[in-house]
Amino acid sequence: MTASDGLVANLRRAAELRGLDIGLPPWAVDAVGIETTRGYLSVGTATGEGVLRLRVHIPDFGWDIGATDDLGTLVEAIAAWREEVPVDVLKRRFGFLELDEFTRALEAGEPTAAQWAVLLSSAYYRGQRDLLRRLHGDEVLRNAFPTMTHRSVRLQVDPMYWMSRQVLVCEPEEGRYEVRRVRVPAPDWVEVPGEALIATLRAALYDGQEESAGR
Template sequence: MINFDLYPEIRDAGSLSSAMAEVADKVGLDLAGVCSQSEGGSGVISTAQVDSSRGKILVWLDESTRTFFVGVQEGRFVWAEGATDDLAALVAASVAWRDGMSVGEFAENFPFMVLTRLAREREAGDPVRAQWDWLLNSEIFEDERPLVEAAHAEYRLRRLFPNLSHGTLRLSANFGVQGSREIHIKPLDSGRYRVEDTSVPGSSFVAGGLMEAVVSAAEFLERGPDLE
C-alpha cells in the first residue's frame, strides 16, 4: 500500500499523471498526453506514462519512501532508468526525452537517470555491432564464447541482434522485441544444439555439432519470412 502522505501533490491532484501535468503547467512546460499506465486498479493513481518517438517514459511510485522510479523503454529495449524524489525534475526529464534531447545531453542534464549500456550505440544507429562486441569480449560470457564466435563468423547471422538467455543464443532484427521473429541456438548435451525459428511452428531441429547448428540457423533465414 502506497503511503500518499509522502506524495501530497499526487493526493491533491488525484493521480500521478494529473500531478505531473499540473507541475508542467506551473513551470511552463507542455506535458500533453501524460496518462496512467493502466485503466483500472491502483495503477491509475500511482503510475504514469509519456509516449515519445523513442519509446515510453514509465513512472511508478515506491510504497514506503518518496521515490519516483523512471524507465525509458522502447519495446524490450531500455534506454535509461533512474529514481528521484523531485517531481519537477521528473517532469522536466520526461519533456526533454519526448522532445528529442540526445542521450548524452539527457544524462548530463538529469543525473538521476542512468543510460543503459547500448543507449549511445542505439542512438548512433549501430547497437548490433556493440552487442556482438560485448558478447564476444565480456568475461561473463566466457562459457558461451565458442557459440557466439561461431555465429558471429557467419555473415548472415552477424547482421542480427544477439542476446544470450540461459545459454541460448537468440538472434533477431528488432532488438528482441517481444513477438518478433527470432532464431534460437541452444546447447544440449553431448555437443548437440537445438536450432529453432520462432516464427515457424515445428521448426525445431537438433544439430550434431556447433557448425551444423550455425549453418542450419543461417538456412532458416533463407527460407523463412523476413526477420522483423
C-alpha cells in the same frame, strides 16, 4: 505515489503544469511503454519511499537509466528524451540520469554492434562465448540483435519492433545445438547438426531475404 493509477495521475498532472508532452495517452493506466524514437520508457517505484525509477526498453531487453524523488524533474527528463535531446545534453541537464555506452549506441541507431560487444566480453556468459563467437562470425547473423535468455542466445531481426522475427539457440553439450523459433506454431526445441546451424538460423530469421539483415 506507489499505486499505479496514482503514479500516472501525478505524472500527467506534473507534465500539464509544465506544458510538457510525456507521451501518456488519456486512457493510460500505468506508466509503461511510453513510445519514443529511442525505445520505450517506463516509470516505476524504486527502493525507497517516493523514489521513481526510469527505464528504457527495447523488445525483450531493458535497463535502468536513473532514479529520482523529484517528479517535476522526472517529467522534464521524459519530455526531453522524447524530443530527442542528445544524450550528452541530457546528462548535463538531469543529474539523476545514468546514460551508458549502450544508450549512446541506441541514440546513434547502432544498438546491435554495441550489444554484441557487451555479450562477447562478459565474464558472466563465458560458458556461451564459443556459441556467441560462432554466431557473430557470420556476416548475416551478426546483424541480428542478441540477448541472453536462460543461457540461450536470442537473435532478433529488428531490436525496435516487438513482433520482429526471433529465434533461440543453445548448446546443451559441446557441439550439439538446439534451436527454437519464437511466436510461431509448435515452438518446440529442434536439434540441429553443427554444420547446419548457421543456415538454419538464417532461414528462421530472414527466410532467404538476407538483404534485410543489414537494416
